Amino acid sequence: MKRPLLLLALLAGGVSPVLGADAPPAVGVTDGARVERGRAAFVHRCGMCHREGGTGTFILARRLGKEQSMLEQRTNLQPEYIRYVVRWGFVNMPRMSRVELPDADLDAVVDYLTARNPK
Amino acid sequence: MKLILPPGLSSAQFERAMKAFAGVVGDDWVLRTDADRETYLDQYSPGLEESHAPSAAIAPASVEQVQAVLRIANEHHVPLWPISRGKNFGYGGAAPRMPGTVMLDLGRMDRIIEVNEKLGYCIVEPGVGFFDLYEYLKERRIRLQMGIPGNGWGSVVGNALERGFSGMGDHSGNICGLEIVLPTGELVRTGMGAMAGAKAWPLFKHGFGPSWDQMIVQGNYAVVTKLCLWMRPEDEASITVDVKLQKPGDLEWYVEATTPLRLRGVVDGLVRVTSYQASATVPTLRSEWYQGRDSIPDDVIARMMQRYNVGWWNGPIRMQGFADVCEANLKRVQDALARHTRQEFEVRRGPGNNQSGPSTYPLQMVNWYGGRGGHIGYSPVMPADPRLVQEQFERTRRRYLEFGLDYSGTFYIDGRSATNVNLILYSKDDAEQKQRVRKLFLALIEDAKQQGYGEYRTHLSYMDDVAASYDFNAHALLKLNEKVKDALDPNGVLAPGRNGIWPKRYRDQRGKL
Numbered sequence: 001m002k003r004p005l006l007l008l009a010l011l012a013g014g015v016s017p018v019l020g021a022d023a024p025p026a027v028g029v030t031d032g033a034r035v036e037r038g039r040a041a042f043v044h045r046c047g048m049c050h051r052e053g054g055t056g057t058f059i060l061a062r063r064l065g066k067e068q069s070m071l072e073q074r075t076n077l078q079p080e081y082i083r084y085v086v087r088w089g090f091v092n093m094p095r096m097s098r099v100e101l102p103d104a105d106l107d108a109v110v111d112y113l114t115a116r117n118p119k
Numbered sequence: 120m121k122l123i124l125p126p127g128l129s130s131a132q133f134e135r136a137m138k139a140f141a142g143v144v145g146d147d148w149v150l151r152t153d154a155d156r157e158t159y160l161d162q163y164s165p166g167l168e169e170s171h172a173p174s175a176a177i178a179p180a181s182v183e184q185v186q187a188v189l190r191i192a193n194e195h196h197v198p199l200w201p202i203s204r205g206k207n208f209g210y211g212g213a214a215p216r217m218p219g220t221v222m223l224d225l226g227r228m229d230r231i232i233e234v235n236e237k238l239g240y241c242i243v244e245p246g247v248g249f250f251d252l253y254e255y256l257k258e259r260r261i262r263l264q265m266g267i268p269g270n271g272w273g274s275v276v277g278n279a280l281e282r283g284f285s286g287m288g289d290h291s292g293n294i295c296g297l298e299i300v301l302p303t304g305e306l307v308r309t310g311m312g313a314m315a316g317a318k319a320w321p322l323f324k325h326g327f328g329p330s331w332d333q334m335i336v337q338g339n340y341a342v343v344t345k346l347c348l349w350m351r352p353e354d355e356a357s358i359t360v361d362v363k364l365q366k367p368g369d370l371e372w373y374v375e376a377t378t379p380l381r382l383r384g385v386v387d388g389l390v391r392v393t394s395y396q397a398s399a400t401v402p403t404l405r406s407e408w409y410q411g412r413d414s415i416p417d418d419v420i421a422r423m424m425q426r427y428n429v430g431w432w433n434g435p436i437r438m439q440g441f442a443d444v445c446e447a448n449l450k451r452v453q454d455a456l457a458r459h460t461r462q463e464f465e466v467r468r469g470p471g472n473n474q475s476g477p478s479t480y481p482l483q484m485v486n487w488y489g490g491r492g493g494h495i496g497y498s499p500v501m502p503a504d505p506r507l508v509q510e511q512f513e514r515t516r517r518r519y520l521e522f523g524l525d526y527s528g529t530f531y532i533d534g535r536s537a538t539n540v541n542l543i544l545y546s547k548d549d550a551e552q553k554q555r556v557r558k559l560f561l562a563l564i565e566d567a568k569q570q571g572y573g574e575y576r577t578h579l580s581y582m583d584d585v586a587a588s589y590d591f592n593a594h595a596l597l598k599l600n601e602k603v604k605d606a607l608d609p610n611g612v613l614a615p616g617r618n619g620i621w622p623k624r625y626r627d628q629r630g631k632l
Contacts, residue, residue, distance in 0.1 A: 048479050089162065095158040098158070099226040100158075
């Protein structure tokens with residue numbers, strides 16, 4: 001994975017977390033068990049910073065506005081963007097190793113955080 | 120991050136070692152892509168990340184695998200850097216001291232083996248985080264309290280082994296027995312645990328003969344695979360006095376008032392007093408207050424104090440225990456303060472366990488300059504003497520002003536000593552500012568040394584400098600530490616350079632960055 005190029009591609013390609021599509025939120029969950037596994041992994045490994053009162057939530061509110069600060073309520077997070085930020089870090093988001101969040105758990109977190117995206 | 124090999128190891132030798140490691144932990148747990156290496160770099164690096172770049176990571180899942188990994192490391196001369204969860208932010212994070220070192224990531228060993236409510240202890244593996252232990256206690260309604268540091272994301276074991284502390288005091292002081300793997304692979308239990316079938320391992324610290332627990336803390340003599348930690352029974356009540364001191368010079372009388380209280384056990388835990396800036400660095404950006412590249416001036420400080428209704432110095436005095444004892448001790452605290460000020464401080468009465476749980480909330484401070492930020496701390500230990508503490512603060516603040524950085528200081532007052540944590544915030548993308556940070560840090564080491572004060576813990580990039588400041592009898596302690604190192608770790612495979620202790624094989628790396 002070529003880091004700088006990927007980031008440029010993500011930001012230029014219309015998948016910036018700032019730019020949500022104007023579509024109805026929350027459609028059905030495609031794979032309940034996998035999403036539930038993702039929720040558990042998210043709470044366990046990401047929740048310290050990215051739930052209510054967490055430092056990630058505060059910094060995102062500062063950068064993108066309060067309505068975009070809670071990852072679990074977002075409807076515009078793209079799978080590749082989540083994978084990139086987790087493994088390479090972004091601004092003050094620390095990188096997470098494959099020991100802390102194994103690939104399979106990351107896949108499940110991606111499913112969980114994108115389940116509300118308009119299909 | 121590109122591959123940097125360990126010093127003296129060829130690419131072919133490295134590949135052979137990786138294959139041997141995979142034979143123990145499985146291919147999936149030898150992590151060596153560019154992204155894998157990147158995840159172990161120092162997140163808040165104040166300098167070149169390459170100076171502390173790992174070459175790969177090995178993640179064992181059991182004590183037996185740790186032993187096997189160490190034997191292979193000896194056979195192939197591969198240096199390893201053990202981490203618990205790698206959240207030692209401000210001190211190097213997960214990263215190793217020497218470039219090319221292979222991470223020994225113990226995060227998969229994350230069992231809470233035992234929590235004993237009646238006798239007040241837990242036995243945990245390195246991968247257990249503060250959040251995990253906190254949830255475990257909560258779910259089972261176990262009435263024990265744990266010391267939780269400012270960054271609650273990290274490992275209970277890793278924090279204790281770094282001498283981390285919280286309002287409840289020094290966490291390494293609560294260690295009561297370790298299970299360790301020596302650099303050559305032998306398994307040892309310390310203290311009472313040295314007896315097969317021991318019943319009092321987590322209960323009595325010393326066992327029979329020399330006590331090894333503190334030899335392992337902040338050292339590189341062994342990999343810790345289990346740690347027994349004393350926990351505090353939940354108290355009946357707590358009382359907190361929220362102290363706000365209006366002037367920088369009030370620190371002196373405050374130390375005079377509180378040190379005897381702490382020495383006699385009237386107040387609970389360390390008495391923390393922090394400068395005004397902490398109230399602003401977390402919720403706001405620096406640019407909202409001041410645009411200059413020099414230190415924040417006094418008129419801006421006054422505005423911060425006004426907006427957040429804080430003093431120049433702020434901090435809690437805490438009493439915990441039986442309700443009637445807390446009330447009696449509150450009277451003693453108020454009497455001691457009244458001898459120095461007419462100011463009245465807010466008193467809060469709360470439950471015995473008044474902790475809010477692990478949090479990463481304070482980490483927001485790294486966003487102070489906007490963009491990618493970092494912090495390091497310079498933290499010398501000194502006497503809890505009122506005049507000396509005041510002078511230490513004034514000398515340190517003058518240095519911050521000299522190098523154009525924003526002062527942020529905390530004193531943790533114990534009965535005898537005071538630990539002065541000086542926080543230095545910076546932007547990772549401001550090279551000129553980072554140079555000033557380095558100059559400030561080295562000046563602070565030198566200043567403290569002149570006074571006879573030394574740091575209790577430091578960042579990877581300053582370990583050799585701080586170790587050198589402990590120089591009685593021509594660095595006799597460092598020589599002893601390295602004599603022990605060479606005896607236990609003849610091939611120098613375990614954490615070379617940690618806290619300035621270099622094995623013979625890599626001694627020429629001392630001071631290199």
